[in-house]
Amino acid sequence: MDTTRRTVLKGMAAAPLAAAAGGLLVPSTAEASELSASRFTLSRRDAPSFAPRYPYDGVIARLRPYLGEPVSLATVAGSADNKAEHVARWPAPSGTPSRPYRFDVEPQRRVPGHAFKWASADPDDFVGKKWRPQGITQDYDADGTSPAKTLLVSWYDTKGNQGARLSVVNWSTSGEITYRHVLLVDPYSEPDDQGELRDDIGALDLHAGGIARYGHHLYIADSMYRAKKPYFPGIRVFDLRQFFKVTKGEGIGRQPDGRTFHAHGYTYVLPQTHAYDWSGRARKLVISQVSVDRTASGPGLLVSEYAKSGSPRLVRWPFTAAGALRPGAEWAHAVPRGTNTQGAVKVGSAYYLTTSHSSERAGELRRWRENWAAGPRHRSRLNIGVEDLSYDGSGSGALWTLGEYANDERRDPRAPFSRYVYAVRP
Template sequence: MMINRRALLKGLAAAPVAIAAGAATGQQPAAAAATAARAPIGPQPVSADLSYLTASHFKLKYRTTTQAGTVAPYTQVINDIQTVGALPSATVDDVLKSANRTGSKILLSEMSGFAQGWTWDKNTTDGTGLWYPQGLTTSADYADGGLYNGRKVILVSWYDHLDETTGKGARISFVDMTNPDAPKYRHVLLVEPYLDPSTGGAGTPNFKAIHFHAGGIMWYGKLLYVVDTSKGIRVFDTTKILKVTANGDDTTIGRQSNGTYTAHNYAYVLPQSAAYDAQAPTGGERAIQWSFISLDRTTTPDSIVVGEYGLPDDPADHKRVFRWNIDATTRLLTATSNVATAVEAIQIDVNEMNGATSVNGKYYIARANGNSNGDLVTWVPGSLVNYNDLLAHPEDLAYDKNTGWLWNLTETQQERYVFARNISRLQ
């Protein structure tokens, strides 16, 4: 969520913010150290507001055609862009091999179960307020064995923080974790293909930036799922990455007057290939606020968990988690006539949820706490809630069952980290 929004919130518990070594000087040592100083709060009663909702009231409809400009199949427009603009295809491997930034190792020695972590390249804008990281997924989501073509990979979503409605949109960091102490990465811009009707006829194939929060992501096979706060889920086919061959002013995007395509000076774009449009809930339920998403490989079949960020002092704000089954063969949500129906819906009433996943029936929730340290909430339905230590402004979660690690990231400029914890060490 946005930092300026949180600054207005009242924390439920005050705690000192952990500061990375070197942060005061703006310099990044080879291995920064940070401390999550607050001890676990311990078991807490489940809220009296906890209740199971009727899951069938919540549905998503699968769509493969564009909505911007002239309606056409996404795949057709992507192929036409390649033909008209002579844009070559690129693979995830191509992006990883062209990585142009390097992260730095961090040590969170006081954090229970800390396994591994790093921070972004401080010599770039990645540590500034221009962009804010939000969603996280790993190659353990991509494939059951935990690897993408033999290597560990992390994907992270960012949104243009300075101008979320008209800026550069949203992007994905493709991170090669071959060397976890110095991961290499490159940003790829998310774009929406469309046929531009202003050119007459059937319209000219084009793409534009997507202005959304990109609050959570999940990479399942070739498909990347990205939640869109009020609309549902956008889907991107990672085999459809395009290499942008024209340079340009970083304010331009899409087809230019000379017939070339630019993308705010990004070398690669990942076009949207489908969408799951949220349907109006039945039974008098409120529409879902799509804040985060994760994959649960411990259910049969695999499933996704999505949920909502809710303000602590606003009872009308959304604080729910939902589950949909997903097909390991097609990589699409289980559906009938292109309509996917939720299989679980819970009013959990945990404030400020920025990420959640479940492992063998146990929920792990990244909870913000105003501008204080956050909480990693663990909860088994029907049991007690535990609050474990966490850094300030935690975001999305992703679980790797091969290592037993729970990955998390933080968005604040002072502690902009990506890190894993061993869940066997957590309450």
């Protein structure tokens, strides 16, 4: 997560914990009240906040004569135009005493054959600093049965002018790994100078710190600072059945001819369909990560927050039968000593959280049980710049994760290999 352009909310320490019988720690009365599920609510928004009179679905429908019929995720995956590189063997340490090797993922944690790096030939992907990978999700998240064959990875533009993009990755343990980048866009309508309605698409001001695929919905965490003031919109939602093909060209939006659309050189766009805004009475939640939790009576969305200090909170919102989010949370927990949380998933009765420690130190995978106050039961080292988590429970039991920082192995033998996408064992 970029803490230079997008300053993360500080001072989010949870209320103190009080001692209880048997030596275990339980929340104080004040903290229990703060963490009451009834205080964590979301409200659905079906139009841009700056133009609430013009719902997204109406804009998308009016754009169809120009953009054509929507295409599916499978169609976009089948048109992949980039080739990733298998990582059969992780590079051996090659540092020197004056330039020591920066430690990376513990070998015993890696799942053999489950690692790749973005195309070295593309300056924006493996060694570029403009785009940073953030979130990851895969097929098992979507339906609870399918193994990871299509991985989705979110990126944000550190320069701020192109917003966020999604990589659709055709994953294989032995064959080719191909992918295509798609620009995430905001469909909107607003009156022009003559008062006539103008339908268009624009780039999203979106960090895309975590993503989760459930059914045909793609949920993307959205939290950041704008002009040094906190911005808490909540969660953006996209329909993976509604990719649109645009004319490849510079800039974004409707072109002077009135009929063609550009998207910063991308061939496909994925428009936002709705959002969930924070409306809770608890201290505002910095929603930085989302994952699908299938361990309770019904599937839900597990949301975690990044906290530079103090205790981040985990909150679970249940899904409806149609795959939408219920407005009221099911529960909320505070994670003591869990700062810099980047990803969180639940596997059985255990919670796994990734934490990062800047661009100079290795990240961690931490395992917690329901008794949060007892502390993490296990810690293991992950890559520098570790980000989101996604659990594949189809058989492999792998935890997929990734790193955000740019690599250049040719210039720096200590490179942390952070731009890898890989799986580890829980």
